Amino acid sequence: MRFTPVLRQAVVAATLGIIVSPIMAQTTYPNVKVSGRLHTQAYYFANKDYSPVQSDMFLRRARIEAKGGITDRISYFIQPSFEGGKTSGVRLRDAWIDLSLTKPGQKTAFILRTGQEKRPFSRYELTSSNNLPSIERGAGDGLVKSQGNNIFEKAGFVSHDVGASVRVESKLADGRMASVVAGVYTGAGESTKDNNSAKSFGFRASADVVSKLSVGGSYFSHDGIVGTDSSYRNNAYGFDAQWNKPGEAGLFVLAEYLQGENQANNNINMSDIQAVAAYHIRMKNPNALLYAIEPAVRFDMADPDTDVGNNGSRLFSAVLGFYFSSKAQWRFAYENQSFQASGASSISGVRTAFTVNF
DSSP states (O other): OOOOOOHHHHHHHHHHHHHHHHHHHSSSSSSOEEEEEEEEEEEEEETTTOOSEEEEEEEEEEEEEEESSSSSSEEEEEEEEOOOOOOSSSSEEEEEEEEEOOOTTTTTTEEEEEEEEEEEEOOOHOOOGGTTSOOOOOTTTTSOOOOOHHHHHHHSSSSEEEEEEEEEEEEEEGOOEEEEEEEEOOOOOOOOOOOSSOEEEEEEEEEHHHHEEEEEEEEEEEEEEEETTEEEEEEEEEEEEEEEEETTEEEEEEEEEEEEEOTTTTTEEEEEEEEEEEEEOOOOOOSOOOOEEEEEEEEEEEOOOSSSSSSSSEEEEEEEEEEETEEEEEEEEEEEEOSTTTTOOOOEEEEEEEEEEE
């Protein structure tokens, strides 16, 4: 068979394409990917018995994220945050380095992480703020900071801390996953040096029971200084379950129970029960301005001292979310916060948030 000049050029081009394509598809190191999120928020609450500010508009989050790899086994993540109401104007959220002890593509991965990350406690706290059906995890600005996320963060169980953790992530059948995280932290919190020689530690395990149902459990022991006692510790545990993921079509449900000791020398016990449910309805016209509609409800019942009556608080939120894409949402919520204390007036009002991530 004789090749014409045109046919010969086509064969050479195809051959080069076969050789070069895998080379071009290979990841180069080091590399970086920049992303971020911008969340604006406003509220109006009938809260004059608790605050001089009944309404406000502010930047809830403005974050630029940089993540990438140094090699195929060493990766990093850096996330500064610019937030309204912060006196310094900027804070450092996540900032960690991961070392994979196993080769990429293995069924089970063993990863060592050092730096600043969220403590492995509370499923909803660990759910990304990119897309929260309830707008806030605890009681947001305009309400009394007495809900579960608020009191457990104050006691040192949730939010960011500096330390090191080991995580095991295993692929199960049918695309399911199981993970275990164990970490040791300073206990001092976000971007803060330790104030004693003791350390906090925590453990979390979760697994997909079926394709959309995940269950988990957490334990955390926080060290602190109470008076002059630097050996004081408060402990907490939690159980949780989740159906589907935020922003996925259909029903999303998350529920958790948390119990722990307040940061005081008489070991005050506190607890929280919360549940969030949303139903994501996709529009049929792909060219329409509206991508999806998502009604959601949330209930949070917090008790800062389980041995004392009439000191708890309840928060109910009814939310309607409008998606303009999978990465842009505008939500409107009616919220009501009530208190068990005799004679304490409740707070009700509206909150709205326009959120994008990119």
